[in-house]
Amino acid sequence: MNENSRPQGATSVAAIADIQARLEQQNYICNASIATSLFLAQSLDKPLLIEGPPGVGKTELAKAASAMTGKPLIRLQCYEGLDETKALYEWKYGKQLLYTQVLKEKLGDLLEGARGLKESIGRLHEFDDTFFSEEFLEPRPLLKALWEPGGAVLLVDEIDKADDEFEAFLLELLSDYQISVPELGTIKARSTPLVFLTSNNKRELGDALKRRCLHLHIPFPDPGLEQAIVRRRVPEAEARLNAQLVAFVQGLRKLDLKKVPAISETLDWARTLVLMHARELNADLVRSTLNVLLKYQDDIEAVDTDIPGMVVAAHKETEWRFPK
Amino acid sequence: MTEMLSDFIRALRAQDVRISPSEAIDAGAALELIGYENREILKQGLSHALAKSVDEKQAFDETFEQFFAFRSFSGGGGGGGAGAQSRDESEGSDETSEHDGQQGGAESSSGAMPGGGAGQGQGESSGESPEDAATADLLEILERGDRAELQRRLAEAARRSGVTDIRFFTQRGMYALKIQREMGSEKLDDLIAEARESADPAQQAEGERLRALREEFRAEVRDYVERQLALFAANAGRRLREEILETVRLTNVERSDMKLMHDLVRKMAKRLISLHSRRKKITRRGQLDVRRTIRVNIEYDGLLFHTIWKKRKIDRPKVMAICDVSGSVAQVARFLLMFLYALHDVIPNIRSFAFSGQLGEVTDLFEREEVERAIAETLERFGGSTDYGEAFETFEALAMDEIDRKTTVLVLGDARNNNAEPRADILRKIHDRARRVIFLNPEPRVSWNTGDSVMRVYEPCVDRALVCASLKDLERVVSDLLRTAV
Numbered sequence: 001m002n003e004n005s006r007p008q009g010a011t012s013v014a015a016i017a018d019i020q021a022r023l024e025q026q027n028y029i030c031n032a033s034i035a036t037s038l039f040l041a042q043s044l045d046k047p048l049l050i051e052g053p054p055g056v057g058k059t060e061l062a063k064a065a066s067a068m069t070g071k072p073l074i075r076l077q078c079y080e081g082l083d084e085t086k087a088l089y090e091w092k093y094g095k096q097l098l099y100t101q102v103l104k105e106k107l108g109d110l111l112e113g114a115r116g117l118k119e120s121i122g123r124l125h126e127f128d129d130t131f132f133s134e135e136f137l138e139p140r141p142l143l144k145a146l147w148e149p150g151g152a153v154l155l156v157d158e159i160d161k162a163d164d165e166f167e168a169f170l171l172e173l174l175s176d177y178q179i180s181v182p183e184l185g186t187i188k189a190r191s192t193p194l195v196f197l198t199s200n201n202k203r204e205l206g207d208a209l210k211r212r213c214l215h216l217h218i219p220f221p222d223p224g225l226e227q228a229i230v231r232r233r234v235p236e237a238e239a240r241l242n243a244q245l246v247a248f249v250q251g252l253r254k255l256d257l258k259k260v261p262a263i264s265e266t267l268d269w270a271r272t273l274v275l276m277h278a279r280e281l282n283a284d285l286v287r288s289t290l291n292v293l294l295k296y297q298d299d300i301e302a303v304d305t306d307i308p309g310m311v312v313a314a315h316k317e318t319e320w321r322f323p324k
Numbered sequence: 325m326t327e328m329l330s331d332f333i334r335a336l337r338a339q340d341v342r343i344s345p346s347e348a349i350d351a352g353a354a355l356e357l358i359g360y361e362n363r364e365i366l367k368q369g370l371s372h373a374l375a376k377s378v379d380e381k382q383a384f385d386e387t388f389e390q391f392f393a394f395r396s397f398s399g400g401g402g403g404g405g406a407g408a409q410s411r412d413e414s415e416g417s418d419e420t421s422e423h424d425g426q427q428g429g430a431e432s433s434s435g436a437m438p439g440g441g442a443g444q445g446q447g448e449s450s451g452e453s454p455e456d457a458a459t460a461d462l463l464e465i466l467e468r469g470d471r472a473e474l475q476r477r478l479a480e481a482a483r484r485s486g487v488t489d490i491r492f493f494t495q496r497g498m499y500a501l502k503i504q505r506e507m508g509s510e511k512l513d514d515l516i517a518e519a520r521e522s523a524d525p526a527q528q529a530e531g532e533r534l535r536a537l538r539e540e541f542r543a544e545v546r547d548y549v550e551r552q553l554a555l556f557a558a559n560a561g562r563r564l565r566e567e568i569l570e571t572v573r574l575t576n577v578e579r580s581d582m583k584l585m586h587d588l589v590r591k592m593a594k595r596l597i598s599l600h601s602r603r604k605k606i607t608r609r610g611q612l613d614v615r616r617t618i619r620v621n622i623e624y625d626g627l628l629f630h631t632i633w634k635k636r637k638i639d640r641p642k643v644m645a646i647c648d649v650s651g652s653v654a655q656v657a658r659f660l661l662m663f664l665y666a667l668h669d670v671i672p673n674i675r676s677f678a679f680s681g682q683l684g685e686v687t688d689l690f691e692r693e694e695v696e697r698a699i700a701e702t703l704e705r706f707g708g709s710t711d712y713g714e715a716f717e718t719f720e721a722l723a724m725d726e727i728d729r730k731t732t733v734l735v736l737g738d739a740r741n742n743n744a745e746p747r748a749d750i751l752r753k754i755h756d757r758a759r760r761v762i763f764l765n766p767e768p769r770v771s772w773n774t775g776d777s778v779m780r781v782y783e784p785c786v787d788r789a790l791v792c793a794s795l796k797d798l799e800r801v802v803s804d805l806l807r808t809a810v
Contacts (some may be wrong), residue, residue, distance in 0.1 A: 013362045036368040040354050051378070085619070093622040100625050131623070211344050215376040 013038055028057070028064035029229045037216040038065060047174045047195035049159075049210065052218035054200055055262020059061075059157055061218075062196040066153035069194065074148070075155045076141040078162035084169060088179060090138045096131060134181040142173060143187065151191035159209075160202040167209055174212045221263065223250055229263060234270040243321060244281040245270055247314035252293065255303065261293045268292050281315070283308040329355055331488050333392055335555040336374060339383045343374055350374075363392070385634060390555055411460070462508045463515075466537045478548050481506035483549060487552050491560045500549045504542065508672075512538055525721065572655045572767065573793045585795070587697075589659060592799050593666035596806060642673040642730050644758075644807070647720060647758070648737030649702055650680040650710045658699045658767040660736055663802055665690050679715035681708025710740060713747035720750050727757045732805060736764045736792070739772070739779045746778040751785040761785070764792040764801060 010115045020035040038061075041048040050058040065074035076087055100156060110127060114120045130136070139147060145154040159167065173179055177189040197213060221229065226246045230237060237245070246266065253260045261269075278285055286307050294300050303310075333348050343351075351373040357371045375384035465473050485502040503695050516538065519531025566588055569581060577585055611634040613691045620630050644665060647657035655680070664674050677685045684706055689698045727733065733754055763786040765772060765779065772779040783789050792801055 010359070010361055012358050013365055016365055032364055033368040033371075036365050037372045038402040040357065040372055043357055044350065044353055046350065047370075049376075091619070091622060093619060096622050097626065107558075207342075207344075211346055213376075214350070214372040216372055217378055217381050293348055 008169075012039065012043075022068045023064050023159065024232070026059060026067045027232055029225065029232055030057075030061070031221075031225055034061065034216065034218065037214055040213065040214055044214070045177075045192050047125070047197060047213045048216055049197045049199065049205075049213035050216045050218060051071060051199045051201055053099065053260070053262065055264045056218045056220060057263055058198040058218060059155065062153060062155040062198070065151040065194060065196070066155075069153065071151050071194065071232065072148060073151050073153045073155060074141050074145045074193075075157060075206040077157045078159050078166070080161060080163060082162050082166055084166075086140055087166070087169075088142045089181060090140065091132075092136050092138050096136050099136070124228065129295050136155070137181070142179065145193045146173075146187060146189040148193065148240050148285060152193045154193045154195045156195070156197045158200060158202075159197045160199040160205060164206070167206055171208055171212065174209070220250075220253055222258075223247060226250070230266060230270050233267050234274060236274045237270045238279060240318065241273060241279060242262075242270070244274065244314045245273060247317045248281060248286065248310055249293065251310045252303070253315060255306070256292065257299045258296045259294070259299065265293050265295075281312050282310050286311060326352075326355070327483065332370075332387075332391055333374070334488060335387050336384060336559070338556050339387050341375055341380045341383050341387075347374055347376075367392075369566075382741050387555065390551065394591070402752045429535040462541075463512060463537075466541055474544065477507055478503065478545065482548065482552070486678070487549060490549070490553050491557045493553060493557075496546070496549050496553060500542070500545050503545050503549065507545075509538070509541070509637045512541075525610075570795045570799075572795075574659055574795065574798075577655070585659070586662070588795060589662050590666055592795070593663060593802075596667060596738050596799070596803055640684045642728070643671050643675075643732050643734065644723065644727065645674065645676045645734045645736065646715070647676065647678050648680065648710060648712075648715075649678045649706055650708075651697075653736065653766055654699070654703060656764075656798075657736055658695065659795065659798055660734070660764070660792075661686075661690055662695050663798055665695070667802065667806075675726070677719060677723070678702045678706050679718070680706045680710055681714075682706055683715040683722070709742055711744045712737065712738075712739065713745040716747045716750040716754075720753070723738075724754070724757070727754060729759055731758045733758045733761045733800075734764060734805075735761065735782075735786070736766075738765055738767050739763075739777050739782055741776055741778045743776050746781045748778075748785050751782055755785050762787060762801070762805075763789040765789065766793050767791070768793070 016032065016035045016039045019039050020030060020032065023030055023035065023038075037048055040046065052058055062075075110123060111120050114123055116139060137143070141304060142154070145152045156170070157275075159170075174195065177192050179187045180186045197209075220226075223243075223246050226243055226249070230242050230246060233240075234242075249261055249266045249269070270287050270290065272292050273285070276289070278283070287304070290300050290303065290307075294303065329352060330348070333343050333351070336343055354369045354373045355366075358366055360366060367385075371381060371384050375381045430769055442570075462477070465477070481503045482499075485499060485506050487499050487503065490496075512534065516531050516534050519527050519534065522528065523530075562584075565581075565584065566717070569577065569585060569588060613632045613634045616632045617628060617630070618626070620632060621628050623629075643664065645660065647653075647660060649657050661676055664671065664676070675685065675687045676690060677683055680703075684701050688699065689701060692698075693701070735751075744778055751761070763782055769791055771777070779789070790797070790801060792798055
């Protein structure tokens with residue numbers, strides 16, 4: 001570990017604040033926890049495993065980090081049955097077949113004048129074999145990320161949806177930033193990529209994987225942060241409406257619902273309300289737009305009777321800041 | 325890595341946060357990067373490196389608050405005059421914290437304070453500094469009411485007396501005394517004793533004052549040790565209990581331990597699930613995987629040298645459990661069923677039957693109800709004097725057709741048949757159809773075949789007959805079931 005090249009102490013704190021500010025420039029509003037994790041991932045060269053409920057901006061973080069660092073984002077979406085031919089590399093076997101045929105034709109020239117089997121084999125050995133070479137390698141996302149000369153941001157999205165085998169297969173990449181191609185040997189990263197893994201906790205990830213990563217858990221944002229996000233992404237919403245709608249959504253998250261609204265839904269709702277020229281929340285308005293927030297009919301019905309009460313609560317919560 | 329970090333990691337481990345050495349190294353690197361200036365960032369950074377699930381994050385937060393409340397940041401809460409000093413401390417540690425934050429912080433700050441020289445010496449090389457100076461300091465600190473300095477000394481002395489090894493609450497007194505000695509309390513005791521023996525009323529008043537100070541000091545130390553106990557030994561007692569409960573005979577488990585037993589079963593089941601949740605694949609000869617075969621054989625100019633066969637994921641095992649729920653066996657049956665249903669993720673196909681007098685299927689009951697309620701209802705429905713023969717007869721009528729090559733049948737009972745017809749022929753029939761039949765008997769092997777036990781009749785009809793009396797035995801059985809269930 002090179003101590004001199006690393007920021008330390010106060011510089012680190014400043015660097016973290018800087019990351020937070022730069023993420024904000026990319027329209028990604030975050031708290032110190034997220035900025036710290038990104039800072040550590042960058043400075044320790046460790047992959048970052050992000051967990052949290054759906055819609056809190058796990059994938060967004062990787063995108064924002066890519067925009068922030070100016071490195072290309074390479075994304076690998078995981079699903080059941082994903083294997084190395086789709087994630088890592090594939091041989092271009094069409095071309096390889098052509099190559100062997102070309103080789104066959106050339107064989108005559110090559111062996112011309114050779115006497116005896118021994119000499120022929122000798123000549124064949126001298127002949128440069130490119131059958132298994134990087135030229136015939138079709139890079140898939142993981143290999144692409146390693147080959148990127150200036151480094152890349154690699155996003156392995158929803159790793160929990162992939163099989164156990166794939167998880168095990170990722171380990172080499174995560175700890176050493178290299179991968180093994182049996183025919184070629186190991187391929188090392190040209191420049192260490194910044195790796196993000198996201199998980200919705202569909203299944204418990206293996207300890208080995210967790211051990212190799214820094215772990216960031218993004219919960220639903222607190223009201224202050226959510227207001228900041230709405231302010232940034234939907235600037236048209238007035239401050240009072242912003243505070244009220246956030247308070248309402250926060251209230252919804254406390255209820256027992258099939259799917260609680262995420263940040264993206266809050267933003268959609270804010271946009272909807274702005275389009276309807278709303279300046280304040282009221283029960284009828286909420287009722288008519290609730291389908292933007294809740295995606296299950298059962299949820300909408302379950303909430304229906306609570307709406308007036310929750311609207312009043314949202315008003316109460318915010319009235320000290322916006323007196324009538 | 326700093327001493328402080330390793331202490332912190334020990335405290336975390338005591339709270340069931342699993343931390344591997346490589347993670348500890350990561351945390352060390354993170355700590356080196358971040359330093360101690362910003363408490364929130366320090367907390368977040370360590371949390372990213374050490375706590376790797378939501379539960380662990382929560383445990384981490386709690387432990388962090390407790391641990392750092394009186395460690396490096398103790399000055400902050402130390403009342404009036406301590407505020408400024410603690411600021412000194414954090415600024416001072418800026419410069420020196422690269423390698424050993426805590427040590428560096430203690431040195432630079434105590435250097436800046438009057439009378440801190442001895443403290444510095446102790447920090448560097450414990451024990452070499454003159455004892456007199458330490459005692460004088462202690463008295464002086466107490467008189468000044470300088471809580472920040474006192475806390476720092478306390479932490480220093482505590483480290484030397486190895487308080488992080490504390491495990492049981494009975495050790496509190498010993499460690500408190502050790503720490504007091506380390507901090508030079510003996511000198512203070514002498515002073516007080518001297519003052520009390522003297523005839524001079526002024527001297528005696530002075531002694532009273534010193535005694536009050538000493539009381540305060542002792543309370544402080546006691547407090548400190550108690551917090552250490554909470555940090556490092558919170559779970560030690562529970563662990564010990566769990567260890568005992570794992571091996572105790574299930575029939576002897578007290579009612580009051582039931583909740584703990586439930587948790588334990590759940591924990592064991594979770595462990596087994598993570599061990600066995602990997603689906604096995606078997607090759608099915610006869611079906612060529614064309615795509616992959618072509619890909620592999622490109623090397624040979626498209627000649628099919630290697631062939632690759634399609635693979636098939638194997639089915640989960642089917643389990644049927646026939647449980648005797650009479651008298652003492654009921655307790656074991658309760659845990660067996662609890663275990664099996666906790667394993668629902670890996671064994672989705674369980675059918676359970678309970679009998680005592682008669683036999684009936686209880687699968688739905690256990691899927692629907694809480695285990696306790698289901699057990700109670702089962703006992704109510706199927707209680708009575710045991711008759712294995714009749715039970716097997718009913719089972720044959722109910723479920724014999726369902727048994728196939730994939731089914732494992734578990735029979736749990738003490739084989740005490742009240743001298744009725746054992747009907748071992750049905751058991752043999754089951755054995756012929758099923759993949760395996762395992763007989764679990766909660767009685768120790770020596771009491772098999774005594775009295776009305778018909779174990780000797782049943783034993784030849786089953787694949788294995790095992791003693792199953794404790795949770796450990798149960799785990800072994802279930803684990804075995806999962807391993808070989810193909």
